[in-house]
Structures are given as structure tokens and as C-alpha cells.
Amino acid sequence: xxxxxxxxxxxxxxxxxxxxxxxxxxxxxxxxxxxxxxxxxxxxxxxxxxxxxxxxxxxxxxxxxxxxxxxxxxxxxxxxxxxxxxxxxxxxxxxxxxxxxxxxxxxxxxxxxxxxxxxxxxxxxxxxxxxxxxxxxxxxxxxxxxxxxxxxxxxxxxxxxxxxxxxxxxxxxxxxxxxxxxxxxxxxxxxxxxxxxxxxxxxxxxxxxxxxxxxxxxxxxxxxxxxxxxxxxxxxxxxxxxxxxxxxxxxxxxxxxxxxxxxxxxxxxxxxxxxxxxxxxxxxxxxxxxxxxxxxxxxxxxxxxxxxxxxxxxxxxxxxxxxxxxxxxxxxxxxxxxxxxxxxxxxxxxxxxxxxxxxxxxxxxxxxxxxxxxxxxxxxxxxxxxxxxxxxxxxxxxxxxxxxxxxxxxxxxxxxxxxxxxxxxxxxxxxxxxxxxxxxxxxxxxxxxxxxxxxxxxxxxxxxxxxxxxxxxxxxxxxxxxxxxxxxxxxxxxxxxxxxxxxxxxxxxxxx
Amino acid sequence: xxxxxxxxxxxxxxxxxxxxxxxxxxxxxxxxxxxxxxxxxxxxxxxxxxxxxxxxxxxxxxxxxxxxxxxxxxxxxxxxxxxxxxxxxxxxxxxxxxxxxxxxxxxxxxxxxxxxxxxxxxxxxxxxxxxxxxxxxxxxxxxxxxxxxxxxxxxxxxxxxxxxxxxxxxxxxxxxxxxxxxxxxxxxxxxxxxxxxxxxxxxxxxxxxxxxxxxxxxxxxxxxxxxxxxxxxxxxxxxxxxxxxxxxxxx
Numbered sequence: 090x091x092x093x094x095x096x097x098x099x100x101x102x103x104x105x106x107x108x109x110x111x112x113x114x115x116x117x118x119x120x121x122x123x124x125x126x127x128x129x130x131x132x133x134x135x136x137x138x139x140x141x142x143x144x145x146x147x148x149x150x151x152x153x154x155x156x157x158x159x160x161x162x163x164x165x166x167x168x169x170x171x172x173x174x175x176x177x178x179x180x181x182x183x184x185x186x187x188x189x190x191x192x193x194x195x196x197x198x199x200x201x202x203x204x205x206x207x208x209x210x211x212x213x214x215x216x217x218x219x220x221x222x223x224x225x226x227x228x229x230x231x232x233x234x235x236x237x238x239x240x241x242x243x244x245x246x247x248x249x250x251x252x253x254x255x256x257x258x259x260x261x262x263x264x265x266x267x268x269x270x271x272x273x274x275x276x277x278x279x280x281x282x283x284x285x286x287x288x289x290x291x292x293x294x295x296x297x298x299x300x301x302x303x304x305x306x307x308x309x310x311x312x313x314x315x316x317x318x319x320x321x322x323x324x325x326x327x328x329x330x331x332x333x334x335x336x337x338x339x340x341x342x343x344x345x346x347x348x349x350x351x352x353x354x355x356x357x358x359x360x361x362x363x364x365x366x367x368x369x370x371x372x373x374x375x376x377x378x379x380x381x382x383x384x385x386x387x388x389x390x391x392x393x394x395x396x397x398x399x400x401x402x403x404x405x406x407x408x409x410x411x412x413x414x415x416x417x418x419x420x421x422x423x424x425x426x427x428x429x430x431x432x433x434x435x436x437x438x439x440x441x442x443x444x445x446x447x448x449x450x451x452x453x454x455x456x457x458x459x460x461x462x463x464x465x466x467x468x469x470x471x472x473x474x475x476x477x478x479x480x481x482x483x484x485x486x487x488x489x490x491x492x493x494x495x496x497x498x499x500x501x502x503x504x505x506x507x508x509x510x511x512x513x514x515x516x517x518x519x520x521x522x523x524x525x526x527x528x529x530x531x532x533x534x535x536x537x538x539x540x541x542x543x544x545x546x547x548x549x550x551x552x553x554x555x556x557x558x559x560x561x562x563x564x565x566x567x568x569x570x571x572x573x574x575x576x577x578x579x580x581x582x583x584x585x586x587x588x589x590x591x592x593x594x595x596x597x598x599x600x601x
Numbered sequence: 602x603x604x605x606x607x608x609x610x611x612x613x614x615x616x617x618x619x620x621x622x623x624x625x626x627x628x629x630x631x632x633x634x635x636x637x638x639x640x641x642x643x644x645x646x647x648x649x650x651x652x653x654x655x656x657x658x659x660x661x662x663x664x665x666x667x668x669x670x671x672x673x674x675x676x677x678x679x680x681x682x683x684x685x686x687x688x689x690x691x692x693x694x695x696x697x698x699x700x701x702x703x704x705x706x707x708x709x710x711x712x713x714x715x716x717x718x719x720x721x722x723x724x725x726x727x728x729x730x731x732x733x734x735x736x737x738x739x740x741x742x743x744x745x746x747x748x749x750x751x752x753x754x755x756x757x758x759x760x761x762x763x764x765x766x767x768x769x770x771x772x773x774x775x776x777x778x779x780x781x782x783x784x785x786x787x788x789x790x791x792x793x794x795x796x797x798x799x800x801x802x803x804x805x806x807x808x809x810x811x812x813x814x815x816x817x818x819x820x821x822x823x824x825x826x827x828x829x830x831x832x833x834x835x836x837x838x839x840x841x842x843x844x845x846x847x848x849x850x851x852x
């Protein structure tokens with residue numbers, strides 16, 4: 090009897106203590122090697138082993154990259170691209186990482202993967218693409234899923250509610266002075282209440298008798314079929330005359346446009362689609378295709394035949410606890426017998442890693458995962474790209490560490506806020522203590538120290554500065570309802586003497 | 602014969618010792634007394650105008666009143682000075698009495714040079730550096746202190762601050778050794794610069810060099826090591842008796 094009990098315990102124990110085998114429906118994952126590393130709260134795991142799906146066993150090499158945006162406040166997800174200012178373009182994941190690291194000082198990329206399917210000749214993505222609140226594309230009408238990322242770590246999935254084009258007027262500080270509905274593109278307004286926008290795809294003369302704001306563009310994105318428009322620039326001039334449309338110009342047309350002169354040349358003007366619903370407030374968004382996992386259940390059907398073929402694949406998923414993760418599966422590697430996975434298998438792999446929601450990103454030769462190598466200070470490609478080289482793609486999605494710049498705040502319109510007084514009596518002591526008089530109603534202060542802007546809340550700041558000549562000025566920060574920022578104070582210059590020099594000077598200074 | 606022998610001895614003595622009974626030292630020009638003997642000045646290891654006394658160089662002095670043109674009368678003694686010493690003596694004598702001057706101060710620490718100016722015009726004092734201008738105007742027992750910095754002027758009436766630190770007023774010519782056209786403060790007198798040393802936890806004077814023209818000190822250079830780092834301070838004295846201080850006007 091004892092032998093029977095012992096045998097039973099051993100039998101049960103065998104199942105309890107073999108963590109390498111995961112069973113979900115007809116899916117088994119038996120990994121042979123598993124290596125994990127962490128950096129800045131992001132986990133990378135590489136697993137090589139065998140999966141079994143519906144009785145078919147295949148050898149797989151899988152890379153996982155995941156982090157929790159909700160629990161680690163300085164961890165964020167951003168989108169990246171290699172687009173030109175005017176038009177589109179392609180780039181490798183490494184190009185995109187370099188661009189993020191160079192152009193956005195707020196962030197350092199930890200790692201990421203390729204993004205959406207795309208037009209292979211021009212490089213525009215098939216679905217929506219949002220980068221730092223700029224809705225670069227609303228997609229080409231494929232009706233696929235979009236994944237959006239908000240500053241608070243919230244991740245939204247689904248179809249954005251497209252609410253039409255709008256002209257957003259940002260002031261010099263990046264706050265929204267106003268936004269106006271754009272009723273149509275490349276056509277005249279039907280009445281005085283309507284605004285329309287002309288882009289460079291319109292060739293001809295915009296008729297007279299309607300007020301026009303001619304914008305010198307800094308960025309224009311239009312797809313070949315004119316499904317989606319994005320434009321950004323600065324006001325050049327206003328006119329009621331006929332205007333012959335030119336390249337790299339955007340023209341806003343409307344009867345009573347800018348009567349109050351609230352738009353000026355220092356503003357940044359953006360024409361883009363407004364995202365509503367769950368996607369309101371999304372800072373970054375990227376398109377994907379097939380839904381792999383819903384409510385923790387792997388999909389059992391897909392809209393495209395390509396789902397049944399083995400390919401290298403890339404997917405993005407979210408876990409119950411808010412962890413976002415990317416997965417790549419190697420494929421088309423006939424020498425090492427890594428042929429890739431079907432979308433059915435990919436869905437099971439995402440469930441294996443704990444996804445409650447997961448979506449398929451572009452795969453095949455596009456599948457790429459990169460990760461920061463602490464030892465070399467460079468970025469490694471973790472998977473084996475099936476092209477033999479890292480493919481240039483449309484966009485990517487990345488974990489970054491850092492603090493995003495503040496989100497734009499909508500100011501009252503018309504803006505009747507009172508202007509705060511300029512802080513006076515700006516002083517600095519030899520040991521770097523900067524003081525000034527507080528200003529009533531100021532929400533904070535913006536200190537310019539050698540042209541570096543420092544936000545402070547109290548009317549003093551202890552600076553750590555090297556000996557030498559320094560320049561300072563100060564302004565009071567208002568709020569978004571009652572008080573505007575003050576203008577900056579007059580600049581003062583001050584020399585911080587080296588310590589010994591200061592001591593000697595004090596021997597001669599009557600007040601030293 | 603005896604007379605001839607006596608004359609010969611005197612002549613020999615004169616040639617060997619250079620003594621001359623008509624000189625106040627008892628020695629001829631170019632000789633000085635050392636242990637009751639006249640010895641040529643050039644045999645001394647000291648500079649011209651000095652001689653060894655024990656192991657120290659001391660000024661050549663006369664023992665009787667009534668000094669020659671090259672001698673300095675100190676009490677009832679005449680001290681023989683070289684032309685350089687006379688130049689320094691005169692410069693220091695004039696500088697000690699100075700109440701109207703401008704002193705430019707350059708301080709080199711690491712790769713940074715700081716500039717300051719100290720002005721005296723007899724009744725007022727002004728200090729100026731890159732950050733502030735302080736003007737002290739004395740009236741009876743109190744002083745008005747104007748401090749101009751950050752683009753504004755503040756005035757206050759208070760007890761007068763200490764007089765400006767004019768360290769060179771305590772110098773005397775015999776504290777210096779001349780070399781070429783400049784004068785080196787003897788190490789034994791570095792204590793006159795104690796205010797510089799005392800301002801730091803650890804500091805030593807490495808060298809103090811003074812230049813003067815016939816009337817006044819013109820430049821001084823102080824090299825010191827303060828808290829382990831070398832500091833060079835240059836002082837230039839200009840506008841003697843021509844310095845004018847503009848009293849700030851309060852708006």
C-alpha cells in the first residue's frame with residue numbers, strides 16, 4: 090500500500106515540478122534553454138525549445154521583452170520611425186532607436202520591435218500612427234486594430250473614434266491656444282462658419298474672397314491615395330487674395346478666420362485628425378493586424394490566409410497586471426530548423442506569456458527585436474532577421490526610460506487671463522544661492538540659468554555651478570485658467586569666483 | 602730709515618686692507634669693516650652695500666654721524682645703499698604715505714583670472730570686481746557705504762569698515778633682495794603677508810616680487826600655494842595722486 094501511495098506521489102510530483110512544460114488546450118511549450126536579463130525594469134528572455142500545437146511539434150526561438158508601465162513610473166512606450174519631414178520613409182529599428190535617443194532628450198530607449206505593416210515602396214504604415222500626440226496617419230481605411238499608449242501607463246486597443254480634422258494652435262510653450270474644426274481638405278468652405286485646409290496635393294489657385302492663413306510647413310504627411318493628411322508649420326501671412334498653392338505650404342481658408350488675431354507667427358499650427366473615444370489623450374499609437382488574444386483566450390480564427398503559414402512573427406500583448414510585452418519568433422531559418430510560427434501558434438505563445446490582449450505586428454523579414462547592451466553601450470538585435478540583415482520598415486514600438494515632456498494644456502479661449510508680474514530682485518550669492526521676490530498667484534517659476542531652463546516652485550534655488558560668468562533670468566508661471574506667465578526679467582550676469590580667488594578678493598572688499 | 606719703514610708699512614696695510622683713516626668706517630671705498638678689519642666688499646657673499654655679520658648679510662653702516670650721498674642716515678648711523686636700494690627706499694617711503702592711488706588686482710587660479718580694482722582718493726575708498734562696486738565715503742565718525750550690484754545701488758550709513766588692506770605699507774627696503782630690476786621679499790619677512798596666509802586653512806607664500814620706479818611701487822606679484830593649489834596675484838599701482846572716486850548718485 091505504501092508503495093502505491095509513494096508511486097502516486099511521484100506521479101503527481103512529476104507534473105508539479107516540471108515548469109518547462111506549459112499546457113494550454115492543444116499547446117505545449119517545452120523549452121530547452123531559457124536566458125533572462127533585466128535592464129531598467131524591462132525583462133528580456135530568450136527561449137529555445139519545442140512547441141506542440143495540434144500535435145505538430147516545431148523547434149522555435151522566441152524572444153520576449155516586457156515591462157510594467159503602471160508600476161514603474163519612468164518606463165514608457167513610444168513609437169518611432171525614420172520618416173522624412175516631407176513625406177514618408179523607411180528605417181531599421183536601429184535607425185529609429187538612434188533617432189529617438191538623439192531627438193528626444195527626455196528618453197533613452199531600452200529596446201523594442203518593428204511595428205505595423207506598411208507600404209513597402211514609400212514606407213507609410215497601413216494603420217494609424219501617432220507620435221507624441223501628433224496623429225501622423227489615421228491609417229488607410231483597413232479597419233485594423235490600433236494600440237495606443239497614454240502617459241499614465243494605460244494601454245488602449247481597438248478602433249479610434251475619428252472625429253474629423255482640426256487645426257490645433259500651439260503657443261510657444263506648447264499649450265493649446267485653440268483648436269478649430271476643419272470641415273474639408275482641398276476644397277473651399279461652403280459658408281463663413283466653415284474652415285477648410287489646402288495641402289500641396291492640390292494643384293491650382295485657391296480663389297479670392299475668402300480669408301486665408303498661409304502656413305510654411307515643417308512636416309507634411311499624405312498617403313498616395315489621399316486617405317490621410319497631417320501638416321505642421323508656422324503662419325507665414327494672411328490674405329484674402331487668390332493664392333496659387335505651392336509645395337510645402339498649408340493654407341487654412343475660412344470666412345472669419347483669425348479675426349481676433351489670436352494666431353501669430355510664433356505659434357505652431359497642426360492639422361490632423363482628432364482621436365476620440367478610448368484614444369483621446371493617447372500620446373503614442375501604432376497599428377497592428379490580427380487579434381491574437383482576447384480576454385486571455387487565444388484566437389481560433391483569422392481573417393487572412395497568411396495566418397496559417399509559418400513565418401517569423403512579431404506580436405504585442407498586455408497582461409492582467411498591466412505589463413506590456415513584445416514577442417518575436419525566429420523563422421525561415423532552414424539551417425537551424427527555426428521555420429517560424431502560424432498566427433494560431435503565435436496566439437498560444439502570447440497566452441503562454443500571460444497575455445489578456447495581444448495583436449500581431451508585421452512579421453516575416455520585418456520581424457526585429459533590439460535591446461540595449463549595457464556592456465557595449467550599443468543596441469543588439471536579439472532575433473535572427475530572416476533577410477540576413479535588419480530590414481528597413483515603417484515604424485516601431487519601444488520601451489524607453491525617462492520623463493515625457495508635459496502634455497499640452499488647453500488654454501481658455503478667448504484668453505482673458507491676467508499677466509503675472511515679473512519677479513524682481515533676482516540675486517545670486519557667491520555659493521550659488523539664487524533668490525528673487527515671489528509673485529502673487531504664481532504657480533511656479535521658470536529660471537533660466539545659462540540658457541538652461543529650470544522649473545522651480547519656491548522663490549529660491551540652490552544651484553551647483555562652476556566658477557565663471559553666468560547669466561540668469563526669471564519669469565513667473567501662471568496657470569491655465571486665471572493667470573498667464575509673466576515675461577522674463579532682465580538678464581543679470583554674475584561671476585562665480587574660484588574659492589581661493591574669492592577669499593583673496595574679500596581681503597580688499599570693504600564689505601567682504 | 603724708520604720713517605721710510607713706517608710709510609712702507611702703512612702703504613702695505615693700505616694696499617692689503619684698503620683702510621683709510623679719513624673714511625668714517627676706517628676703510629676705503631669698496632671696503633668695509635668686518636671683525637675690526639677692512640675687507641673688500643666683493644669678497645663678501647652678500648650683495649653690494651651689504652656684508653656678512655656672522656652668517657647674515659647686514660647693511661654696511663657707518664659708525665659716525667654725517668652721511669655721504671650714498672648713505673642713509675638712521676639715527677646716528679649711516680647706511681650705505683646701492684642705487685637699487687635707494688630706488689626701493691624712495692619708492693617705499695613714498696608708497697607708505699600714499700593716500701591717493703589705484704591698485705589693480707589680477708588673481709589667477711587655475712584657468713580663470715579674476716580682476717578687481719581698489720581706489721583711494723584720500724577721503725573715499727572704492728572696491729570693484731566683476732560683480733559689485735563698493736564705495737565707502739567717510740564723514741566724521743561714520744561712513745556711507747554704497748553697494749552697487751545686480752544693476753541697483755543700495756546705500757547704508759554705518760561704522761566705518763577697516764581701512765583697505767594695503768600690505769605694502771609695512772615694507773622697508775632692507776626686507777628685499779634685488780635681482781636685475783626687481784626685488785624679492787626675503788623669506789624672513791614673509792610674515793608681513795600673513796593676512797593672505799591666514800585666510801586659508803593651509804597656505805604658504807612661495808615668492809613675492811616687487812617692482813618700483815624712482816618714486817613708487819609699480820607692480821607686485823605674490824605667488825602662493827593655498828589649500829594645495831597655486832594662486833598668482835598681481836598688483837599694479839597706478840594713478841598715484843590722480844585717482845578720483847565718483848560717489849554713486851542715488852536715484
